[in-house]
Amino acid sequence: MINIAQYFTEEKRNSHIKGVIGHLNRKFLHTAVRYKVKPKYYFEKRFYKALLIDREFLKRIIFATYDEIESFESSDSYKAHRLFFLLCLPSELRNSEPFSTHFGLESNCFPRELIGQNIEEISAEVRVNCKKVFDYGSFSKISRAEIYDRGQWNAYNYLNEFMPKTCPYCNIQLITRLEDCLEDGGLHYEMRPALDHFLSKNKFPFFALTVSNLIPSCKECNTDLKLEKNFKDPRHINPMGQSFEGIAKFDIKLRDDSDILQAIESIYNYGELNTGSIKIFLDTTDTASDQNISDFNLENRYNNHIENVRFFLEKLPKVAKEKIKSYQDLFEIDDFETALQRFIEHSLNPEDHKDVIFSIFKRDLISKYCDL
Structure with a gap:
């Protein structure tokens, strides 16, 4: 989140x-x-x-x-x-x-x-x-045959220069907004992400245009999982003002405890992590965060995409100060932070995290496991 x-x-x-x-x-x-x-x-x-x-x-x-x-x-x-x-x-x-x-x-x-x-x-x-x-409906539905300008009040212009590039609910899926610039300076809108109503507009119609109730989101979170679920009771985490930071963290564990000796040997002797034996989970004691984790099926979805973070997980045991400094010297990189970011292929700048998939997962694991 x-x-x-x-x-x-x-x-x-x-x-x-x-x-x-x-x-x-x-x-x-x-x-x-x-x-x-x-x-x-x-x-x-x-x-x-x-x-x-x-x-x-x-x-x-x-x-x-x-x-x-x-x-x-x-x-x-x-x-x-x-x-x-x-x-x-x-x-x-x-x-x-x-x-x-x-x-x-x-x-x-x-x-x-x-x-x-x-x-x-x-x-x-x-x-x-x-x-x-x-x-x-007046805000969101625009005829594709019509030409619009940046000054008009609609969902496309609302999202312009505001929406993140990844879904703030899951940080797994990219979300996209596209438009064509026409010769006369007008715009032809092509596509945009869903705007999820944190509190259902059918149940709370007076909040249908409220900013904190309009969450740009991916189809999986908005259409396939959330639907008309009541996010008011029990309480959930709202990305228009809240996040998992400080209350829920990603972590990894072995799928089978019997693999622990093999995992320790691989990390200690070879600096490798067998991702096939690893399971991703979210650790929280916060009830609102737990509701989001459950309703958006985050743990299962992350584990279904574990191959997308395999190279990151394999590099994770190798991230230590002396190794990054050697990498920095080898490639003549000016500063340590830049060398670290290149090595793990992940930006440490929090401003970038909303636009990069799996960025919160990577941030949490770097914070816990890397000797920096």
């Missing part, structure tokens, strides 16, 4: 909020009826009025941190518009704690317009409007 929040610059924040504001204006103020959202109930109108008028309120939703989206029921925004948020939730979530308790309190003082009405039908109406307002 890699923290990518630091790469979402102030310029990106300003661009995104400007795009969201323009999108909201079209939804509520556009002259074409098909674009408009027409809230029916007073508590809806009150919420959307706050979105349009109070920029700070809008920003608290769009720029809510990973902690705030996971515990939003404790926020002032939620408390001020609790009935709206509760009726946006699907019934199975609304009927779970703490929301069921909150809804019980709200039902004791329903506004007159809700008394005697079918609450599930009203909730369905509210959810439909909420999905239209926080409309991820």
Whole structure:
């Protein structure tokens, strides 16, 4: 897990909020009826009025941190518009704690317009409007036949100069964004990685455009493994602000304990490590990290790709100060760090890790096993 929040610059924040504001204006103020959202109930109108008028309120939703989206029921925004948020939730979530308790309190003082009405039908109406307002589809779906420019608010421009080159959930798969520059200076978008909703946009539609809820990710993590899993309860690690650093570390162990003498002899006498006898695992006592490791099936996936790090593992026992200095002298390399990076074929610069597959795995093993 890699923290990518630091790469979402102030310029990106300003661009995104400007795009969201323009999108909201079209939804509520556009002259074409098909674009408009027409809230029916007073508590809806009150919420959307706050979105349009109070920029700070809008920003608290769009720029809510990973902690705030996971515990939003404790926020002032939620408390001020609790009935709206509760009726946006699907019934199975609304009927779970703490929301069921909150809804019980709200039902004791329903506004007159809700008394005697079918609450599930009203909730369905509210959810439909909420999905239209926080409309991820308008943000993400672009006709391949059309030409766009860098200034437009869409998922392609959102990811430009922000997304890492590897999936921050797994650091196994490369993710790609491509576009064609046209002769007139315009752009033709070709492909981009998935933007995973850390909290499902179907369960929490009001967070569909929230920055910390939009994680650029690979197909395996987003489509094949995560799906609609609830990352709020139990709590998970969110790469828009969190990482495994300090709470979960990669390590290796023998697949069969009976191979230990042979492994020691190979390392001691020949400086070799038989990767066929090695198993990769992630060591953590943190429950949130453990949830990510389990849901993204990280240990099995890393072991399935162990051949991709075979040369690194074979070099690992040979990494010692005196050997790297000999390598440095032999190839006339100016400094020790450069020699080390060339020898192990891995950058020691943390800024590079988000763009290189298996970089966190390599970092952890270098830190533990290399005499530097």
